[in-house]
Amino acid sequence: MGPAAAIREKDQSERPANATDPSPASPAHTSNPTRAGFLPVCMEHVPPSAWHGLDIFTKTHNPHGTEEIFTHFCGRQTRFSQHARDHLAESGVKFVYIPIAQQDVFRRQTEAGLLELIGQAGLAASIKAMIVYQTSVALVDEVLTDPDLSAMSPRLENVSRAVATLVLNDPTAFSHLFAAAHHDFYTAAHMVNVATGMVPLAYALGHHDPDVLSDICQAGLLHDIGKTYLPSELLNQSRPLTRSDWEQIKRHAELGAQYLSESEGIHPLCPTVALEHHERMDGSGYPHGLSGDEIHPVSRICAVVDSFDAMTSRRPFKTGAMSIVEATALILNETPAHYDGAVVRAWLGLVHATQPQDGDSSAHTRRESERFRIDCPARLHVLEKDGESWRQRPALQITAFNISQGGLGILSPKPIAPAQRARVHLLGESSLKRSFNCIAVRCRETADGWFEVGIQCEPVEDDLPHD
Numbered sequence: 001m002g003p004a005a006a007i008r009e010k011d012q013s014e015r016p017a018n019a020t021d022p023s024p025a026s027p028a029h030t031s032n033p034t035r036a037g038f039l040p041v042c043m044e045h046v047p048p049s050a051w052h053g054l055d056i057f058t059k060t061h062n063p064h065g066t067e068e069i070f071t072h073f074c075g076r077q078t079r080f081s082q083h084a085r086d087h088l089a090e091s092g093v094k095f096v097y098i099p100i101a102q103q104d105v106f107r108r109q110t111e112a113g114l115l116e117l118i119g120q121a122g123l124a125a126s127i128k129a130m131i132v133y134q135t136s137v138a139l140v141d142e143v144l145t146d147p148d149l150s151a152m153s154p155r156l157e158n159v160s161r162a163v164a165t166l167v168l169n170d171p172t173a174f175s176h177l178f179a180a181a182h183h184d185f186y187t188a189a190h191m192v193n194v195a196t197g198m199v200p201l202a203y204a205l206g207h208h209d210p211d212v213l214s215d216i217c218q219a220g221l222l223h224d225i226g227k228t229y230l231p232s233e234l235l236n237q238s239r240p241l242t243r244s245d246w247e248q249i250k251r252h253a254e255l256g257a258q259y260l261s262e263s264e265g266i267h268p269l270c271p272t273v274a275l276e277h278h279e280r281m282d283g284s285g286y287p288h289g290l291s292g293d294e295i296h297p298v299s300r301i302c303a304v305v306d307s308f309d310a311m312t313s314r315r316p317f318k319t320g321a322m323s324i325v326e327a328t329a330l331i332l333n334e335t336p337a338h339y340d341g342a343v344v345r346a347w348l349g350l351v352h353a354t355q356p357q358d359g360d361s362s363a364h365t366r367r368e369s370e371r372f373r374i375d376c377p378a379r380l381h382v383l384e385k386d387g388e389s390w391r392q393r394p395a396l397q398i399t400a401f402n403i404s405q406g407g408l409g410i411l412s413p414k415p416i417a418p419a420q421r422a423r424v425h426l427l428g429e430s431s432l433k434r435s436f437n438c439i440a441v442r443c444r445e446t447a448d449g450w451f452e453v454g455i456q457c458e459p460v461e462d463d464l465p466h467d
Contacts, residue, residue, distance in 0.1 A: 037099055037100050038057060038070055038097040038098065039097065039103050039375060040095040040097055040375060040399055040401065040411065041095060041096055041098055041106070041375070042095055042401070043085050043088065043093075043094065043095070043096055044089075044094070046110060046131070047109075047110055047113030047114065047117040048082060049109060049112070049113035050106055050110040051079075051080040052079070053105065054080070054098050054105065055075055055098060055099055055102065056072075056073045056074045056080050056098060057070045057071060057072055057073055057096065057097040058070070058073045058093060058097070059095075059097060073088075073096065092446060094452075095401075095446075107138065107142075108155070110135050110138075111135055111155055111158050111162075112158065114132055114135060114159065114162035115158075115161065115162055115165060117132075118132070118162060118165050118169060119169075125172055126176045126179065126180075128170075129176030129179070129180050130176075132162050132166055132177075133177060133180040133181065133196060134180075135159060135162075136163065136192045136195070136196070136221065137188050137189055139155060140188040140192055140221055141188040143221075143222070144188055149266065150263050150266070153263070153266055154265070156218050156221060156222070157218065157265075159217075160215070160218040160221065161210070164199055164213035164216075165210065167199045167200050168210060173200060174200035174350050174353075174354070177197070177200070178197070178350075178351070178354050181196065181309075187224060187235065190224065190309055190310070190313060191221055191225075193305075193313075194220045194223060194224075194306050194309055195217050195218075195220025195221040195223075197220075197305040197347075197350075198216055198217065198219070198220040198298075198301050198305050199213050199216055199217045199220070201343070201346055201347050201350060202298070204346040204350060205301070205342065205343065216269070218266075218267055218270055219269045219270045219272075219273040219274075220302060220305070222260060222266070222270045222274060223256070223270075223274050223277050223302055223306065224306075225256045225259060225260065225274065226251070226255035226256025226257070226259065227252045229251070229255045229256075229259075230249060230251070231248075234248060234249065235249075250286050250287065253276075253278055253286065256275070257274045257275035258271075269298060272296050272298070273296065273298055273302050275287070275288075275299075276290060276302075276303075277299055277303050277306050278303070278306075279291075279299065279303070280303070280337070280339070281295070281300075281336055281339060282337045284337075285338075297340075300339070300340040300343050301340075303338075303340075304339050304340070304344055305347065307331060307339070308328075308351075311326075312327050324351060324355065328351060331347075332348070374400055374403055375399065375400075375401060376400045376401075376426050376427065377397070377398075377426075377427045378399065378410065378424055378425060379424070379427065380395065380410065380416070380423070380425075381393055381424075382396075382420060382421075382422050383421040390421075392423060396414060397413070398410045398412045398413070398424075400424070400426060407438075407454060408424065408454075408455050408457055409453070409454055409455075410452075410453050410455065411450045411451070411452060411453075412443075412450070412453050413451070414451060415443050415453075416440040416451065416453045417440060418442060419440065420439070420440045421437070421438065421440075422438045422439075423437060424436045424457065436457035437457060438455040438456065439455065439457075440453055440454070440455050441455060441456055442454040
């Protein structure tokens with residue numbers, strides 16, 4: 001499931017009266033699941049136990065109109081079995097729907113089911129890593145928008161334990177977590193990338209105690225939480241950062257450490273790593289210019305993974321991301337001045353093992369547009385040329401289910417023809433609340449009557465797009 005913050009504050013008036021107690025005899029009719037009070041959930045990456053006690057709906061076209069019909073597939077007392085999931089998948093159904101009122105239960109059950117899922121012998125390691133990764137991103141996104149971190153500490157511990165267990169149980173875990181990682185400019189994805197890199201790196205450096213690895217994971221998940229105190233426009237702007245911008249951004253280390261030290265249930269390692277992950281071995285880092293052994297060993301681990309992920313990720317103020325080869329070369333060049341040599345050697349060994357060994361340097365780059373899964377309500381306006389200007393058609397209520405720096409994946413109640421220009425407004429909170437000028441590049445109808453549309457887009461700068 002994508003970021004909970006994107007829909008948590010949805011207007012209660014938009015939920016149907018039966019959202020918390022749906023009846024199979026009364027299917028909901030609407031052109032948008034979120035407006036009807038439903039959350040679309042991709043069946044592929046959800047632990048079986050996450051569905052317990054939930055109402056599951058499917059969606060079909062209304063043959064007598066343009067609205068959609070949400071039909072009760074199974075109720076809280078009926079187990080949503082693997083057989084039922086397989087049957088729907090074989091029929092081409094990718095998404096099912098749960099009442100928005102039940103999303104908190106669903107989210108917590110997804111997190112609680114991670115250890116059970118990791119122990120499943122017949123499940124591919126890549127799928128386990130994907131589910132753990134996506135669940136971690138959803139939780140961290142919620143952490144970034146919820147001020148009550150103390151209340152979330154048990155959930156952070158549970159997810160951190162799952163990452164540690166995955167690494168301890170499977171020597172190939174890093175390669176699968178590395179493949180699952182998203183490398184766009186979202187803070188939540190970056191924090192999870194760092195955490196899921198720190199745990200295998202700590203293991204490679206000799207930390208094999210599950211409690212220690214779990215604590216290290218939690219420190220990684222929270223290392224950049226101080227960025228919640230910075231203006232979102234500062235973090236998401238597309239122009240190059242000024243010296244003043246950088247001075248503001250550098251404050252996140254101390255702000256995050258202070259916040260974590262004041263939060264109950266958070267391991268003491270977390271504020272230490274938040275404070276020190278930008279310190280450098282020669283004392284040139286910030287905020288306190290620590291050097292050598294003055295820097296905590298786990299902070300030194302975080303420094304390497306954090307720098308590598310920042311180098312290879314696409315950011316709004318960067319023209320492009322470094323390739324893996326370029327990033328590793330730069331880190332090596334800055335060792336031992338900036339980074340701990342033992343940590344760097346272990347990290348490069350892990351990264352090297354994930355890369356093709358055929359001598360093709362082009363294989364050592366990330367995909368042009370890594371996708372970050374979301375479940376975010378949105379509006380789409382098809383644009384038509386009217387003389388020298390553009391005219392917007394009435395809005396379609398859509399759901400965005402993934403996002404990258406170069407585009408969006410959306411679910412639309414109507415087809416959007418390839419090459420059609422459009423304007424999309426994401427209605428989520430925090431970093432997801434933004435608008436784009438778009439061009440549709442593909443459109444296909446799913447078995448449940450929804451249109452899955454891929455669109456290339458860029459942030460809105462003018463009132464309407466120009467040729």
